[in-house]
Amino acid sequence: MVRRVCIVGGGMSKWGVREASLWDLVQEAGKECFEDVPGLKPKDVDGLIFANATAGRRGFQINSAPICAERLGIKPKSICARVDVLCASGSTGILLAYGLIASGMADIIMVVGAEKCYTPQKWEIFYSELATGDHDWDCVHGLGLPPPFFAMVAKEHMKHYGTTKEQLAWVSVINYNYGAENPKAQFQKKLTLEEALNAPEVVPPLTLYDCCPITDGAAAVILACEEKAKDLMDRPLVYIRGGAQASLHACSANWPGEHFADWPHLKVAAQRAYEIAKVGPEDIDVAQTHDCFSISQIIEVEELGFCKKGEGGPFIESGQTKIGGKIPINTDGGLLSVGHPFGGTGIRQAIEIMKQLQGRARFQVEGAEIGLTHNLSGLNFEHTIVIYGREPVK
Amino acid sequence: MVRRVCIVGGGMSKWGVREASLWDLVQEAGKECFEDVPGLKPKDVDGLIFANATAGRRGFQINSAPICAERLGIKPKSICARVDVLCASGSTGILLAYGLIASGMADIIMVVGAEKCYTPQKWEIFYSELATGDHDWDCVHGLGLPPPFFAMVAKEHMKHYGTTKEQLAWVSVINYNYGAENPKAQFQKKLTLEEALNAPEVVPPLTLYDCCPITDGAAAVILACEEKAKDLMDRPLVYIRGGAQASLHACSANWPGEHFADWPHLKVAAQRAYEIAKVGPEDIDVAQTHDCFSISQIIEVEELGFCKKGEGGPFIESGQTKIGGKIPINTDGGLLSVGHPFGGTGIRQAIEIMKQLQGRARFQVEGAEIGLTHNLSGLNFEHTIVIYGREPVK
Numbered sequence: 001m002v003r004r005v006c007i008v009g010g011g012m013s014k015w016g017v018r019e020a021s022l023w024d025l026v027q028e029a030g031k032e033c034f035e036d037v038p039g040l041k042p043k044d045v046d047g048l049i050f051a052n053a054t055a056g057r058r059g060f061q062i063n064s065a066p067i068c069a070e071r072l073g074i075k076p077k078s079i080c081a082r083v084d085v086l087c088a089s090g091s092t093g094i095l096l097a098y099g100l101i102a103s104g105m106a107d108i109i110m111v112v113g114a115e116k117c118y119t120p121q122k123w124e125i126f127y128s129e130l131a132t133g134d135h136d137w138d139c140v141h142g143l144g145l146p147p148p149f150f151a152m153v154a155k156e157h158m159k160h161y162g163t164t165k166e167q168l169a170w171v172s173v174i175n176y177n178y179g180a181e182n183p184k185a186q187f188q189k190k191l192t193l194e195e196a197l198n199a200p201e202v203v204p205p206l207t208l209y210d211c212c213p214i215t216d217g218a219a220a221v222i223l224a225c226e227e228k229a230k231d232l233m234d235r236p237l238v239y240i241r242g243g244a245q246a247s248l249h250a251c252s253a254n255w256p257g258e259h260f261a262d263w264p265h266l267k268v269a270a271q272r273a274y275e276i277a278k279v280g281p282e283d284i285d286v287a288q289t290h291d292c293f294s295i296s297q298i299i300e301v302e303e304l305g306f307c308k309k310g311e312g313g314p315f316i317e318s319g320q321t322k323i324g325g326k327i328p329i330n331t332d333g334g335l336l337s338v339g340h341p342f343g344g345t346g347i348r349q350a351i352e353i354m355k356q357l358q359g360r361a362r363f364q365v366e367g368a369e370i371g372l373t374h375n376l377s378g379l380n381f382e383h384t385i386v387i388y389g390r391e392p393v394k
Numbered sequence: 395m396v397r398r399v400c401i402v403g404g405g406m407s408k409w410g411v412r413e414a415s416l417w418d419l420v421q422e423a424g425k426e427c428f429e430d431v432p433g434l435k436p437k438d439v440d441g442l443i444f445a446n447a448t449a450g451r452r453g454f455q456i457n458s459a460p461i462c463a464e465r466l467g468i469k470p471k472s473i474c475a476r477v478d479v480l481c482a483s484g485s486t487g488i489l490l491a492y493g494l495i496a497s498g499m500a501d502i503i504m505v506v507g508a509e510k511c512y513t514p515q516k517w518e519i520f521y522s523e524l525a526t527g528d529h530d531w532d533c534v535h536g537l538g539l540p541p542p543f544f545a546m547v548a549k550e551h552m553k554h555y556g557t558t559k560e561q562l563a564w565v566s567v568i569n570y571n572y573g574a575e576n577p578k579a580q581f582q583k584k585l586t587l588e589e590a591l592n593a594p595e596v597v598p599p600l601t602l603y604d605c606c607p608i609t610d611g612a613a614a615v616i617l618a619c620e621e622k623a624k625d626l627m628d629r630p631l632v633y634i635r636g637g638a639q640a641s642l643h644a645c646s647a648n649w650p651g652e653h654f655a656d657w658p659h660l661k662v663a664a665q666r667a668y669e670i671a672k673v674g675p676e677d678i679d680v681a682q683t684h685d686c687f688s689i690s691q692i693i694e695v696e697e698l699g700f701c702k703k704g705e706g707g708p709f710i711e712s713g714q715t716k717i718g719g720k721i722p723i724n725t726d727g728g729l730l731s732v733g734h735p736f737g738g739t740g741i742r743q744a745i746e747i748m749k750q751l752q753g754r755a756r757f758q759v760e761g762a763e764i765g766l767t768h769n770l771s772g773l774n775f776e777h778t779i780v781i782y783g784r785e786p787v788k
Contacts, residue, residue, distance in 0.1 A: 001395060001396065002395065002396055002496075002497050002498060021530070023530070048641075053450075053456050053457065054450065054456060056447075056448065056450035056451045056456075056478075056525060057450050057451055057456070059529070060524070060525045060529050060533075061525055061528075061529045062447050062448060062450075062451070062478055062480055062525050062526055063447065063478065063479060063480035063481075063526055063771050063772045063775060064478075065478075065479060065641070065776075066479075066641040066643070066644040066771070066772070066775035066776050067528050067644040067645075067775075069641050069644070070528075070641075070643055070644040070645065070648065071644075075640075075641065075642050076639065076640060076641050076776075077638060077639075077640045077662050077663065077666050078638055078639065078666070079486070079489060079490070079639050080479065080639050080640070080641040080776050081477050081478075081479050081486045081489075081490065081639070082477065082478045082479060083475050083476065083477055083478075084450075084456055084457065084458075084459075084475075084476045084477075084478060085457060085459060085460075085474065085475050085476060086456055086457035092473070092475045095473060095475075095494070095499070096473070096475065096490045096493065096494070098493075098497065098499070099490065099492075099493025099494035099495075099496070099497045099499055099500075100489070100490070100493035101493075102396075102493070102496075102497035102498075102499075103396050103492065103493045103496035103497045104396060104496075104670075105489070105492070105493055105496075105636070105637070105638075105670065106493075130454070131450060131454045131455055131456050132456055132457055134455075134461050134464075135453070135454050135455045136415070136417070139454075242499070243499070244471060244472055244499075245470065245471075245472065245473050245474050245475070246469075246470060246471045246474070247442075247459070247460040247463050247464075247469065247470050247474040248469050249460070249464055250460040250461040250463070250464040250465075251461075251464065254464065268471050269471065272471050272472070276498075276499065377457050377460070378457045378460070381457060381460035381461075382459075382460050382470075382474050
């Protein structure tokens with residue numbers, strides 16, 4: 001029988017510009033994760049998946065999964081792997097761990113996501129970013145760093161759907177206001193519309209607050225088969241109902257949509273994840289979507305089916321992603337406010353959705369039964385979705 | 395129900411020092427893999443796992459899985475991930491793909507392993523190798539490159555068990571003689587005991603032929619659920635019966651055994667893999683073990699249970715790993731002769747075992763029913779085992 005898989009607990013380091021090594025951050029997150037599941041000892045964890053994209057370049061460390069395990073006192077016997085899908089590494093790690101537990105190859109896996117993005121040599125920060133696009137076909141032609149790419153996306157969305165700079169700013173204002181109360185967030189500040197609109201431009205039309213920051217941070221979650229999950233805690237069980245990851249291109253010249261603001265690969269991933277999880281967008285009570293830029297979240301609410309195509313701007317401006325709105329999103333602050341240490345982000349998203357479904361979130365969506373995380377990577381290469389529920393798929 | 399998973403077909407590029415990019419190699423392997431499963435079109439492949447360790451450092455390319463998919467014409471909708479467990483990345487990718495297919499999250503996954511190890515700047519070859527140990531605790535103290543580490547392993551084995559330089563040389567002589575007939579091998583030459591013994595020393599007691607070379611290469615396999623596998627080909631079905639990956643340490647000061655020639659982490663992985671696959675070492679008809687150095691294979695035949703601890707040297711010297719011996723090993727030439735492009739090696743091993751169980755290997759073990767692959771990574775951080783069979787686990 002395919003086993004049911006639960007997310008049991010999680011923990012995070014403080015996120016931000018940290019005077020700490022990658023392993024310091026991992027240990028900070030791991031400690032909080034173990035504290036969140038007091039019944040669990042490191043020796044009970046039989047697998048470790050480490051989500052990290054850049055330690056090979058920035059930290060001069062490949063084959064990092066066994067090191068991560070050692071630093072956490074874990075001795076894996078089912079799996080000990082590092083996964084890199086850049087910004088989506090974390091949720092990819094969760095999908096891979098799901099398969100191993102569901103199929104009976106593992107019982108309890110810790111999925112750790114971490115990134116040391118802020119390096120003392122500041123040029124290396126940007127140098128490394130240039131390793132994130134398609135090096136042969138995009139980067140050599142100057143399309144490498146994400147901000148210019150997402151600025152083009154924003155311009156296309158404005159052109160085709162009339163989206164405004166105010167609507168972009170609203171994404172940041174709403175997400176920052178959630179993050180202001182989150183002690184782990186890189187920015188714990190409330191943001192006004194005026195501040196957002198008057199901020200310096202990074203790449204027009206994107207201002208400083210339309211872009212997520214450069215972040216050091218780590219996060220960790222425990223996944224377990226249903227039987228073990230019941231043993232480990234008394235909190236309500238939260239099941240992984242399903243998920244999917246889709247890619248239709250890599251080089252931007254092969255963009256799969258009509259234009260850069262049309263994201264069919266997200267639609268493909270969402271459709272498959274909804275099918276596997278046996279739910280539709282109308283069933284999702286709370287979501288985390290990948291707001292690496294404010295424009296991303298606008299397009300994501302469309303392609304995920306929370307509103308009609310092209311209406312993401314008005315949807316967010318009218319408060320539909322706030323608590324009490326149609327679908328509360330990024331209720332911990334999202335990438336814009338909490339930050340974006342690549343491998344860590346998907347894990348942070350999972351923790352927030354788990355807490356929402358367990359009824360212990362900071363900004364609680366009352367009675368949330370079904371939650372979704374969405375993660376994308378690089379210059380919009382692929383989309384990763386995981387759907388969680390208080391009830392398993394039947 | 396947990397679904398049965400089959401390995402359906404595979405292909406390789408020519409391995410060696412290649413004037414070709416990482417993606418050239420991937421396309422060469424992918425083409426042969428698709429030709430090996432004529433019923434399969436790229437559009438039928440719903441997932442891609444890319445096993446690669448060093449493209450971030452050497453090729454300036456992270457988030458490489460979507461690029462790999464694009465170059466092969468594959469549009470993944472279940473998974474599109476890159477995995478790095480250095481030298482064991484390939485078989486780790488197979489374990490992860492197994493979980494997704496067995497649990498019903500994916501139907502057909504291509505697992506591609508590739509590495510461009512030989513860079514024009516020769517210093518970068520060694521520089522990158524230094525990213526493979528535990529950077530903070532081993533590399534800073536000078537323990538980084540694999541040859542000195544495995545030389546210490548060999549010295550310990552000689553000290554504790556009386557292993558001789560001749561026995562080390564026999565590993566290479568036997569494996570080279572298999573590889574001499576393999577058109578994909580980096581070295582297609584027959585090696586005599588005299589040549590091996592009189593070769594230049596790399597790190598005493600290891601000579602040139604005791605060490606695997608620096609290799610560019612790629613390999614790809616198709617894994618599918620049983621139902622799809624039956625549709626795709628008329629060859630005998632080969633099932634993944636089980637597998638495991640174990641790590642007990644990373645920093646060499648935390649070595650988990652009595653001495654460097656005692657590998658308890660391999661024993662842990664083997665025991666778990668045998669349990670899941672419901673077989674014992676005596677049931678294995680043909681194996682691939684990770685002969686990155688001749689001494690590795692000597693210890694592996696011991697820890698895998700093919701002979702008693704300490705008797706690996708005489709076991710190999712007496713011909714037990716040849717066709718007709720107790721357990722034919724590395725019948726395509728192994729790492730020593732075919733080469734070792736990190737991510738590619740586990741996939742090459744899988745292809746050889748698949749061909750053996752399908753009855754179409756170059757040096758065929760007659761009637762082989764059950765096969766095993768063993769992969770290790772870095773400075774012996776972890777061990778990965780996959781067990782294949784003509785019959786599924788019942």
